[in-house]
Amino acid sequence: MATPLQIGLMVFPQVTQLDLTGPLQVFSSVPGAEVHLIWKNMEPVPSDSVLAMTPTVTFADCPQLDVICVPGGYGTDGLLGDDEVLGFLRKQAEGARYITSVCTGSLVLGAAGLLKGYRATTHWSAVEALPLFGATLSRERVCIDRNRITGGGVTAGIDFALTLVATLVDRATAEMVQLRLEYNPAPPFDAGSPDTAPAEVLAAMSERIAPFRARRMEAVRQAAARMS
Amino acid sequence: MATPLQIGLMVFPQVTQLDLTGPLQVFSSVPGAEVHLIWKNMEPVPSDSVLAMTPTVTFADCPQLDVICVPGGYGTDGLLGDDEVLGFLRKQAEGARYITSVCTGSLVLGAAGLLKGYRATTHWSAVEALPLFGATLSRERVCIDRNRITGGGVTAGIDFALTLVATLVDRATAEMVQLRLEYNPAPPFDAGSPDTAPAEVLAAMSERIAPFRARRMEAVRQAAARMS
Numbered sequence: 001m002a003t004p005l006q007i008g009l010m011v012f013p014q015v016t017q018l019d020l021t022g023p024l025q026v027f028s029s030v031p032g033a034e035v036h037l038i039w040k041n042m043e044p045v046p047s048d049s050v051l052a053m054t055p056t057v058t059f060a061d062c063p064q065l066d067v068i069c070v071p072g073g074y075g076t077d078g079l080l081g082d083d084e085v086l087g088f089l090r091k092q093a094e095g096a097r098y099i100t101s102v103c104t105g106s107l108v109l110g111a112a113g114l115l116k117g118y119r120a121t122t123h124w125s126a127v128e129a130l131p132l133f134g135a136t137l138s139r140e141r142v143c144i145d146r147n148r149i150t151g152g153g154v155t156a157g158i159d160f161a162l163t164l165v166a167t168l169v170d171r172a173t174a175e176m177v178q179l180r181l182e183y184n185p186a187p188p189f190d191a192g193s194p195d196t197a198p199a200e201v202l203a204a205m206s207e208r209i210a211p212f213r214a215r216r217m218e219a220v221r222q223a224a225a226r227m228s
Numbered sequence: 229m230a231t232p233l234q235i236g237l238m239v240f241p242q243v244t245q246l247d248l249t250g251p252l253q254v255f256s257s258v259p260g261a262e263v264h265l266i267w268k269n270m271e272p273v274p275s276d277s278v279l280a281m282t283p284t285v286t287f288a289d290c291p292q293l294d295v296i297c298v299p300g301g302y303g304t305d306g307l308l309g310d311d312e313v314l315g316f317l318r319k320q321a322e323g324a325r326y327i328t329s330v331c332t333g334s335l336v337l338g339a340a341g342l343l344k345g346y347r348a349t350t351h352w353s354a355v356e357a358l359p360l361f362g363a364t365l366s367r368e369r370v371c372i373d374r375n376r377i378t379g380g381g382v383t384a385g386i387d388f389a390l391t392l393v394a395t396l397v398d399r400a401t402a403e404m405v406q407l408r409l410e411y412n413p414a415p416p417f418d419a420g421s422p423d424t425a426p427a428e429v430l431a432a433m434s435e436r437i438a439p440f441r442a443r444r445m446e447a448v449r450q451a452a453a454r455m456s
Contacts, residue, residue: 016253017249017252017253018249018250018252018253018409021245021246021249021250021279022246022249022250024245024246024277024278024279025244025245025246025277025382028276028277028278035277035278036278037278037279044282048256049252049253049256049263050252050256050263050264050265050284051249051252051265051281051282052282053279054272054279054280054282056278103410123410124410141412141414142414142416152410152412153408153409153410154253154408154409154410154411155386155409155410155411155412155413156410156412156414158383158413158415159413159414159415159416162415162416162417163416166416166417171417172426172428172429172432174416174417174419175417175419175425175426175429176419176429176432176433176436178415178417178419178420178425179419179420179421179422179425179429179430179433180381180382180433180437181246181381181382181383181420182331182351182352182380182381182382182383182384182420182421183382183383183415183420184369184380184383184384184415184420184421184424185383185386185387185413185415185420186369186370186384186387187386187387187390187406187411187412187413188370188387188390188391188394188402189390189394189399189402189403189406191402191403191404191406191407192406192407192409192410192411192412192413193407193410193412194407196412197403197406197407198400198403200400201400201403201404201407202407204400204404205404205407205408208404209408
């Protein structure tokens with residue numbers, strides 16, 4: 001019997017839970033995949049909502065993964081200068097087939113030096129950060145550059161994960177997962193991107209997130225300075 | 229200050245976690261909403277994936293909710309004859325503004341007698357079950373009939389939740405949440421519905437889920453017989 005596909009998603013405090021749970025649902029629907037939730041220890045980790053997420057394996061005990069995936073969220077700020085996290089990612093990246101992220105998880109890959117010279121994407125509110133890590137910004141919803149696959153903000157994780165399953169296994173398997181998850185989206189409004197959202201909605205959201213965005217860019221600058 | 233909106237999502241063993249975590253992400257992004265994960269006790273509940281879900285409140289301690297939402301999954305079979313679950317839903321339904329579900333969660337509402345005379349929807353693989361509870365089947369992705377709002381399978385929960393936020397609060401708030409979650413979906417394939425999936429993909433998935441579907445219909449028939 002073939003060794004099961006080893007897919008690992010990093011959990012961390014203040015992760016945007018849907019960044020993780022969207023891909024988790026897709027990966028868990030792949031026959032024969034073994035999915036891990038990885039963190040420093042096994043204690044439940046608070047997400048950005050009332051849902052706590054309990055890791056299934058520690059960095060120390062994690063097997064070599066075929067796919068490592070870092071989701072995003074406000075908590076990524078705290079990971080950009082965390083040597084334990086960055087060291088774990090660099091070590092896994094040596095043997096992984098795919099090094100991936102959703103949303104601002106790509107900034108953590110960037111801080112680990114894993115996107116230098118690669119095209120990559122991120123949440124729309126963080127696009128100015130990626131070039132500081134030597135990456136070339138892509139505005140695709142799912143960006144594939146060699147074995148780096150990065151997804152855009154939050155819900156892009158579902159599109160990312162289906163794309164990855166088609167690559168890892170085959171297209172029919174990805175389509176079966178899509179059918180099972182009835183992923184036939186019909187957003188009630190057309191506000192899912194800064195390019196399509198009504199101007200006043202974009203302005204109100206930009207104002208609300210401005211302090212978080214400023215704090216993130218400060219963390220990114222510090223992390224980028226440490227790399228050089 | 230206004231009392232916060234009280235929104236409750238039921239957790240239960242073998243819940244399809246994305247049925248719950250999609251709406252959870254949307255509801256948690258609404259300023260002033262208080263979101264609860266509800267179950268019989270406070271122990272972590274195993275989902276359909278490696279993610280365990282820890283309730284935040286018990287049935288006994290749950291406040292009167294403005295919105296009660298039942299997600300779906302294979303675990304709904306076990307709820308259809310569970311008087312503690314059905315009694316909790318009936319009691320909450322007396323005071324709730326909206327009685328809602330995602331995926332096969334609508335079967336649980338049905339078993340509680342809460343969909344009799346209402347139009348409702350569910351996962352594509354369970355459409356034959358709803359009429360047994362006196363509901364009229366809708367094939368809409370999000371079905372609104374008076375204060376019953378039901379979503380289709382799994383990922384429909386995101387469309388459902390954005391629709392509900394526009395109703396509960398206002399459209400601009402729903403659009404801000406959509407923008408924050410970058411919900412601008414771009415499925416890599418067109419296989420998200422039995423109407424669009426390639427015939428061989430639908431056939432393979434139908435064969436794989438046949439035993440689960442048969443078991444579900446048996447549970448539905450028993451629950452429907454208890455109602456009459």
